[in-house]
Amino acid sequence: MQSRKQLPITNAVIHPVVLLGIVDHYNRACKNTRKRAVGILLGTIDRRGHAEVLNSFAVPFEEDERNPTVFFFDHDYVENMAAMFRKVTARERIIGWYSTGPQIRPADMGVHEIVQGFCSSGHALYVICQVDPKETGLPTEAYVSLEEDSVALEGSAPGQPRRIFEHVPNSIGALEAEEVGTEHLLRDVRNWSVSTLTGEVRAKLDALQSLRARLENIRRYLEEVASGNLPLHQEILHALQLVLKGLPRNAASSELTQAFAVCSNEQTLLIYVATLLRSVLVLHDLVNNKTELLETERKMEVAFSNATTAMDAPGSPTVADSL
Template sequence: MEVSVHPIVLLSIVDHYNRIASQTNKRVVGALLGEKVGNKLEVTNCYAIPYDEDAEDNQIWFLDDLFHREMLQLFHRVSSREHFVGWYSTGSSLLAHDMRIHDLFTHDASDPLYLLVDIQSGSPFLPLSAYVCRNNDGEKVFKHVNYNIGYLEAEAIGVEHLLRDILQFKHLPMAAQVEKKVSALDAFKRCMHEVLEYMNLVVEGKLPLNQQINMMIQEIFCILPNSEDKQLITAVNERMNDFYLSLFISSLVRSVTACHRLIDNLIEYHEDGKAIEHEKPKAVVLAEGEGEVPHAGTTAESA
């Protein structure tokens, strides 16, 4: 099965979690809508379902099935192409009673999809897992399926504007930018290790040869530039020198600006000190003069 999840679904799940369970350890549950054509499944929409479970015993849970039926009918009226294709839940791992919830949704779809989203994950990878139910020697088990993030042109424009607005209000310092680049390179390194392990297992005969995977790996290596090319090395060095020059100039500008602020503060401090020194003698003279002035009553008596 080829599963494609649209960005609006992920944003809706995050919004559902932030509204209901962001301050608690509870999880949220909802329904997935989309269209299935042959072996391809497009998840294009979703909605929340009231759900609660016992904090001490998660085998005790409640899901509002009546609300789910009413919402499904309303969505059918709005968009007849979107059908119920599965359900989602938040959390870091599968729970024992997830299969019971999954069986409840089999009345609406013959082979529903289960999306598990780890909202609080700190992994650089997308914290999303997709599962379907399969029989294993008479026992129902969840089987992991691959997925990709698909989007329409309108969705791509909306996500681009959303990210642009977020970046306008979030100015990352240089250390944070470097940390993100290091995290991305670390994720790339782990992916390359997985590819290397797969190739070693194929060479050892522990895994069957998959021509499609080999073609994808070959395409990746064809895209990579030749690191021994002199022109590429020269271009990279020039780009790095330009980057270091801009950093050096910006550091000089910050230093000069700091010096100007220091000088302005010193000048302002000296001017304030001189003003205070000029005001003190005037106040003393005025006080002494007021003490020598005779009172009107005393003058009249002496007269």
């Protein structure tokens, strides 16, 4: 059975202000270019390995396009910025770094070892943020570096240690103040012409597409294991067995398929009726507004006509008489 080493960071929670800072950094410095944005992550790591990414700042970074292992990372800038942030929030420390990827590059391990020198725990968290995600789901991926025996690495001696990136579970979390600020920001970017029902249907569609993509990854992994291209991992197979055990026993029966079809048809019918009702109500409000506008214009015309008639009547005072 293949054993997995204990990760120095077991999971990471990334706050919205960090995501906003990464996107702003990318839009200012790297948009419409082949460059990527690189910066430092600030936060806390408890004894259980739970990382809270609370803040971030950008770092001057350059890569050689001809040689991907050659890069420039400004150490002095990181030290000065960390000292200034420590004066504002003493609780936040350097816990890792980020990049806009979109994938791991050859220079990442070198940058990771440099950032680890700034981390008090000796372990750094590496977060790749997709500023323009093509698939639904979380736009972030988190990694830590571990040493592994390179028995399967070509051109290296057996037993020689090498460092690899190991995936770390991550999620998006926010404090109460951050939730309020995020809601205010979403008010400016939200499309108010789209109904709530349409948004819920779109969210379910995105969730189904994300589920399909993950099932495709599982299928490809099992095919690679069956063909011998990937090693057998007992923890992954155990997790898949738990998922399969949770499915209904008669998943392939016609009764279950019909029950799902009936439930789906009923929900679709409710959505269709609700959409028709919403359209009728909108048209009704439009007709009422048009009627009220015509009535107001008619009253104004009658009032203007009465005023004109009163002024043209015999014996009515004129400007000359008043003089």
